[in-house]
Amino acid sequence: MKRLPPSIWALGFVSLLMDISSEMIHSLLPVFMVTVLGTSMLTVGLIEGVAEATALVVKVFSGTLSDYWGKRKPLALLGYGMGALAKPLFALAATTGWLFSARMIDRVGKGIRGAPRDALIADIAPPEQRGAAFGLRQSLDTVGAFLGPLLAMGLMLLWANDFRAVFWVAVIPGVLAVLVLLLGVREPDKPRSGPRVNPISRANLKRMSPAYWWVVAIGAVFTLARFSEAFLVLRAQEGGLALAWTPLVLIGMNLIYAALAYPFGKLADRMSHTTLLAWGLVALMAADALLAWRNQGAVFWAGIVLWGLHMAMTQGLLATMVADTAPDDLRGTAYGFFNLMSGLALLLASVVAGLLWDQLGASVTFVAGAVFSGGTLVLLWWRSVRRSEV
Numbered sequence: 001m002k003r004l005p006p007s008i009w010a011l012g013f014v015s016l017l018m019d020i021s022s023e024m025i026h027s028l029l030p031v032f033m034v035t036v037l038g039t040s041m042l043t044v045g046l047i048e049g050v051a052e053a054t055a056l057v058v059k060v061f062s063g064t065l066s067d068y069w070g071k072r073k074p075l076a077l078l079g080y081g082m083g084a085l086a087k088p089l090f091a092l093a094a095t096t097g098w099l100f101s102a103r104m105i106d107r108v109g110k111g112i113r114g115a116p117r118d119a120l121i122a123d124i125a126p127p128e129q130r131g132a133a134f135g136l137r138q139s140l141d142t143v144g145a146f147l148g149p150l151l152a153m154g155l156m157l158l159w160a161n162d163f164r165a166v167f168w169v170a171v172i173p174g175v176l177a178v179l180v181l182l183l184g185v186r187e188p189d190k191p192r193s194g195p196r197v198n199p200i201s202r203a204n205l206k207r208m209s210p211a212y213w214w215v216v217a218i219g220a221v222f223t224l225a226r227f228s229e230a231f232l233v234l235r236a237q238e239g240g241l242a243l244a245w246t247p248l249v250l251i252g253m254n255l256i257y258a259a260l261a262y263p264f265g266k267l268a269d270r271m272s273h274t275t276l277l278a279w280g281l282v283a284l285m286a287a288d289a290l291l292a293w294r295n296q297g298a299v300f301w302a303g304i305v306l307w308g309l310h311m312a313m314t315q316g317l318l319a320t321m322v323a324d325t326a327p328d329d330l331r332g333t334a335y336g337f338f339n340l341m342s343g344l345a346l347l348l349a350s351v352v353a354g355l356l357w358d359q360l361g362a363s364v365t366f367v368a369g370a371v372f373s374g375g376t377l378v379l380l381w382w383r384s385v386r387r388s389e390v
Contacts, residue, residue, distance in 0.1 A: 004125065004129060004132060004133055004136060005124050005125065006184075007124050007184070007185045007186050007187075008121060008124055008125055008133050008136060008137065009136070010180060010181070010184035010185045011117065011120065011121060011137055011181075011185055012136050012137045012139070012140035012141070013140060013180055013184070014080065014177050014180050014181045014184075014185070015137055015140055015141035015144065015177075016140040016141060016143050016144035016147075016177075017144060017173045017174070017176045017177035017180060018080060018083055018084075018144065018173070018174060018177040019141050019142070019143075019144025019145045019148060020144040020147050020148040020151065020170075020173040021083070021084070021087060021144075021148065021170045021171070021172070021173040021174035021177065022083070022106070022144075022145075022148065022170075022174075023144065023145045023147075023148025023149050023152070023250060023254075024148040024149070024151055024152040024166060024167070024169065024170040024173075025087065025090050025152075025166075025167055025170050026148075026230075026250075027148060027149035027152050027153075027233065027246070027247040027249075027250045027251075028152055028156070028163055028166060028167075028246070028247065029090070029099075029103075029230070030044055030048075030230040030231075030233050030234050031233065031234075031237060031243055031246050032163045033047070033096065033099065034234070035243065036163060037093075037095065037096050037099065039096050040358070042351075042354045042355055042358050043096065043354075044230060044234070044354060045227075045228070045230075045231075045350045045351050045352075045353055045354020045355065045357070046350075046351055046354065047096075047099075047100050047103060048228040048230050048350045048354075049228065049346060049347040049348070049349070049350030049351045049354075050104075050347060051100075051103040051104055051106075051107040054104060054107050054108060054111060054343070055107035055108065055110040055111035055114065055343065058108055058111025058112055059111050059112075059114045059115040059335060059336045059339040059340070059343075060115070060333075060336035060337060060339065060340045061336065062075050062079070062111065062112045062113070062114070062115050062116055062332070062336065063114075063115030063116060063119065063331075063332035063333050063334070063335045063336030063337075063339075064332060064333045064336055065332070066115065066116040066119060066332035067119075067329060067330055067331070067332040067333050071187065072116040072117070072119055072120035072123065072187055072332065073116075073120065073181075073185060073187040075112055075113065075116040076112075076113045076116045076117045076120065076181060076185075077113075077178065077181055077182060078109075078112055078113070079109045079110060079111070079112030079113025079114070079116075079117075080109065080113050080177055080178050080181055081109070081178050082105060082106070082108060082109025082112065083106055083109035083110060083113070083174060083177075084171070084174035084175050084177065084178050085105070085109075086102055086105040086106035086109060087106070087167070087170050087171045087174050088167075088168070088171055089101065089102035089105065090102050090103075090167045090170075091164045091165075091167035091168045092164075111339075114335070114339060115332050115333075115335035115336045115339060116332055118134075118319055118322075118323075118331075118335045119331040119332040119334075119335055120185075120187060121133050121134060121137060121319075122323040122331050123187075123188055123331070124188060128269065129269070130269070130320050130323050130324070131265045131266060131267075131268035131269035131316070131317070131320045132262070132265050132266045132269060133265075134265055134316040134317075134319045134320050134323075135261050135262040135263070135264060135265015135266060135268070135316045136261075136262050136265065137316075138257075138261040138262075138265065138312075138315055138316040138319075139257075139258050139259075139261035139262040139265070140258075142254045142257040142258035142261055142311075142312075143254075143258040144173075145250065145254040145257070145258070146250075146251055146254035146255050146257075146258050148170075148173075148250075149247030149248070149249075149250040149251045149254070150247065150251050151169075152166050152170075152247045153245060153246075153247040153248065153251070155169060156243070156247075161243055207327050207330065208326065208327070208330070208334065208337075209325055209326075211325040212322070212325035212326050212334060214383065215318070215321045215322055215325055215338065216337060216338050216341050217341070217379075218277070218376065218379060218380065218383075219318050219338055219341065219342050220341040220342055220344070220345040221345070221372070221375065221376045221379060222277075222281070222314070222318075222342075222376050223342045223345035223346050223349060224345045224348065224349045224372045224376075225281075225284060225288075225349070225369050225370075225372035225373040225375075225376060226284065226346075226349065226369070227346070227349040227350045227352075227353040227365075227369060228346075228349075228350045228353070229250065229253070229307075231353055231354075231357070231362075231365060232249050232250070232253065232291070232304065232307065233246050233247075233249050233250065234357075234362075235249075235291060235295050235300070235362055235366075236248075236249045236295065236296075236300070238295050238362055239294075239295030239296035239300060240296060241296070249304060252301060252304045252305065252308070253304050253305075253307050253308040253311070254308060255308065256305050256308030256309055256312065257308040257309075257311045257312045259312075260308075260309065260312035260313070261311075261312045261315070261316055264276070264312050264313050264316065264317070265316045265317075265320070268316070268317050268320055273317060273320070273321050273324075274380055274383070274384060276313060276314075276317055277313075277314055277317060277318075277380060278377060278380050278381075279313060280309075280310045280313035280314035280317070281310070281314075281373050281374075281376055281377045281380070282377070283306050283309045283310035283313060284306070284307070284310040284314075284369070284370075284373045285370045285373040285374060285377070286303075286306050287303045287304075287306035287307040287309075287310060288303075288366045288367065288369040288370035288373065289303075289366070289367075289370055290302050290303030290306065291303040291304075291307075291366045292362075292363040292364075292365075292366035292367045292370070293363075295362065318338075319335075322334055322335055322338050349372075352368065353365045353368070353369075356368055
């Protein structure tokens with residue numbers, strides 16, 4: 001197999017650095033909100049859901065703009081720049097409202113960069129290497145998601161649980177990510193053959209295939225089963241894990257995710273996408289079942305490992321499925337609509353998870369996740385049966 005283009009590697013390291021920065025904060029943020037700012041579990045769910053959903057909804061507009069403009073990199077730079085600029089606000093936050101503002105700026109930046117970056121990867125990577133390209137970016141991104149909590153945990157132990165000092169350190173890798181993107185990524189030239197057209201016009205949306213809209217639908221239902229990872233951290237704290245050690249949850253999950261995302265990405269280039277997605281759902285159902293059963297010990301950590309496994313199997317795969325089913329000149333828009341539906345689903349999932357936790361307990365939250373996973377698996381089976389009958 002040919003080597004992946006250098007710009008794919010550079011985009012992977014951009015994701016790695018920004019994830020180190022973000023996860024140093026996010027691995028501690030739920031506990032910081034509950035123990036320092038006195039935030040309720042429902043409010044944690046609302047903040048996480050609204051922030052993440054906003055990021056995904058913004059991708060519609062940034063993806064469409066990148067198609068209309070014919071340029072991806074400038075929008076990616078703007079988004080990563082906003083992410084870097086938001087990091088100091090977490091260290092300065094004195095109230096839940098202030099922290100919510102920082103979270104929103106950070107996530108709007110993520111929304112601006114997400115669809116153009118994914119479309120840029122699809123533009124750069126040869127079609128026969130798309131699964132590997134998205135798997136590599138996801139793997140390096142997840143290495144950052146592993147190193148960030150690890151660094152946060154070490155600094156919390158070193159600095160006697162000084163949350164704000166750790167948040168200040170997180171500024172550094174965020175700035176480095178912007179510099180790598182600026183200097184290390186070359187966008188391919190795409191000569192325009194005619195006048196600019198509206199990517200979301202009725203005529204262009206009709207060019208989106210039924211297979212693409214099926215990927216959008218299945219991605220949204222999948223997201224209902226996969227609420228914010230903040231609840232994994234809080235489940236561990238509920239089980240008695242000390243504050244300084246709570247980042248171990250995301251470290252463990254992301255270690256599995258990082259190690260397996262690239263191999264599963266390569267596997268996606270050679271096997272049925274539906275089959276691989278179904279096995280990912282089985283892994284998520286098993287993870288939810290174990291996390292509902294125990295909040296500590298070997299059972300809990302097995303659940304965290306399975307959560308990381310399902311992420312490795314499915315996240316790069318869904319991005320590849322969008323690229324394979326959307327027109328080349330509408331990829332940014334395609335990722336935007338995919339993430340819009342996933343964003344709305346994530347908002348609902350996180351709010352429902354927080355409400356169930358507050359009213360019925362943590363176990364019920366994870367049982368609900370398993371039920372949604374099962375529902376998604378049934379949809380995949382139904383789709384397979386329908387296609388075999390045609």
